[in-house]
Amino acid sequence: MSEPSNLKHIDRAQLAGLVEALAGAGTAVIAPALRHDARGTVGYRTVTTMADVVLDKRPDNALKSFFLPPTEPLLHYERQGKDVTLTPVDPSIGPRVVLGALPCDAAGLPIVDRVMDWDYRDEPWFGRRDATTVIALACDKADSACFCTGVGLAPDGASGSDLLLVPAGDGFLVEVYSDKGQALVDLHPAFFGEPRDQEQAQAFRAGLGAALSHADGLDPAAARAWIEGHFIDPAWPALALSCHGCGACAMVCPTCHCFDIVDEQEGVAKGTRRRNQDYCQYGLFTLHGAGHNPRGDQGARIRQRVSHKFAIYPDRFDAILCTGCGRCSRACAAGIDMFEVVERLAGLQADIDEETPTGGDL
Numbered sequence: 001m002s003e004p005s006n007l008k009h010i011d012r013a014q015l016a017g018l019v020e021a022l023a024g025a026g027t028a029v030i031a032p033a034l035r036h037d038a039r040g041t042v043g044y045r046t047v048t049t050m051a052d053v054v055l056d057k058r059p060d061n062a063l064k065s066f067f068l069p070p071t072e073p074l075l076h077y078e079r080q081g082k083d084v085t086l087t088p089v090d091p092s093i094g095p096r097v098v099l100g101a102l103p104c105d106a107a108g109l110p111i112v113d114r115v116m117d118w119d120y121r122d123e124p125w126f127g128r129r130d131a132t133t134v135i136a137l138a139c140d141k142a143d144s145a146c147f148c149t150g151v152g153l154a155p156d157g158a159s160g161s162d163l164l165l166v167p168a169g170d171g172f173l174v175e176v177y178s179d180k181g182q183a184l185v186d187l188h189p190a191f192f193g194e195p196r197d198q199e200q201a202q203a204f205r206a207g208l209g210a211a212l213s214h215a216d217g218l219d220p221a222a223a224r225a226w227i228e229g230h231f232i233d234p235a236w237p238a239l240a241l242s243c244h245g246c247g248a249c250a251m252v253c254p255t256c257h258c259f260d261i262v263d264e265q266e267g268v269a270k271g272t273r274r275r276n277q278d279y280c281q282y283g284l285f286t287l288h289g290a291g292h293n294p295r296g297d298q299g300a301r302i303r304q305r306v307s308h309k310f311a312i313y314p315d316r317f318d319a320i321l322c323t324g325c326g327r328c329s330r331a332c333a334a335g336i337d338m339f340e341v342v343e344r345l346a347g348l349q350a351d352i353d354e355e356t357p358t359g360g361d362l
């Protein structure tokens with residue numbers, strides 16, 4: 001993990017003051033907050049007061065939707081005779097702060113950056129990335145679905161974070177990881193004090209591993225090796241037997257980023273080009289107009305999602321497209337658990353390795 005460039009302390013009253021100061025100055029503050037629904041669910045949403053912020057529960061939606069909205073207009077078009085006028089939508093937005101991001105959600109952002117700046121720079125994505133300062137909170141909320149440590153991350157990791165808060169004494173140790181994070185501290189000096197209670201922050205960190213011990217031996221490299229050699233294998237349809245193809249897993253995932261672009265006609269001669277999030281678990285996702293579907297059954301669709309995350313993306317972008325957040329497993333009505341899937345595929349590879357004689361034996 002990279003080292004912080006600066007340390008500060010912020011107590012809970014100062015944090016509340018910071019939220020109100022930011023909101024009062026026109027900065028959108030996004031934080032885990034109660035939805036005020038019947039089930040009392042918590043999700044990332046815009047807040048204006050600390051009273052709405054819930055820092056002791058995991059938000060159930062993905063942070064990605066604040067960077068890749070479920071739907072967004074890209075341009076408007078209008079036809080006059082043979083001429084077509086295109087009016088791009090300005091992707092720039094005002095400043096925003098994400099407060100209390102889970103480290104696994106913050107870590108998803110630089111992973112997705114890689115594809116968004118690949119063959120084409122996605123300006124709406126990077127406009128939102130540039131406008132947003134991410135303050136993550138070291139996480140003691142792991143459950144059996146979580147496996148961030150199994151994919152090389154950590155519940156107190158700072159990947160994707162400009163500032164990381166670690167509980168300490170009456171507030172939080174503030175670790176600064178970027179110029180953007182330092183700029184936020186410099187802009188609001190009244191809310192940040194000198195670092196203190198660092199031994200308490202250390203003790204908090206030391207206690208985080210126990211809840212993730214089930215992920216210690218996970219071997220995503222072995223899962224990748226198996227995937228690369230088994231495009232056609234009975235394990236895929238077996239895995240998909242209970243899958244409904246509902247797409248919930250991809251919808252809540254912080255790193256699933258597929259989208260579709262459509263032109264929505266508005267009357268006869270004009271319309272709007274929109275991009276909409278789309279999910280590879282839907283049968284329609286790859287259905288061709290002529291009726292052929294290269295991923296014609298759910299086994300092929302699950303293979304695509306798992307392969308993309310653990311073999312294709314690592315091959316192309318040198319990063320696993322999964323932060324081990326466990327959200328897909330919690331959301332799946334069929335009980336398909338991503339940690340168990342990776343563990344199982346890695347186990348299949350381990351079986352092959354055991355059966356294969358080593359070079360020295362030949």
Ligand code: SF4
Pocket residue numbers: 242243244245246247248249250281328331332333334335336
């Ligand atoms: S959430 Fe579960 S049932 Fe729905 S598509 Fe994903 S794996 Fe299948």
Ligand code: SF4
Pocket residue numbers: 249252253254255256309321322323324325326327328329338
């Ligand atoms: S695949 Fe599942 S565990 Fe991995 S980042 Fe997506 S939602 Fe989280």
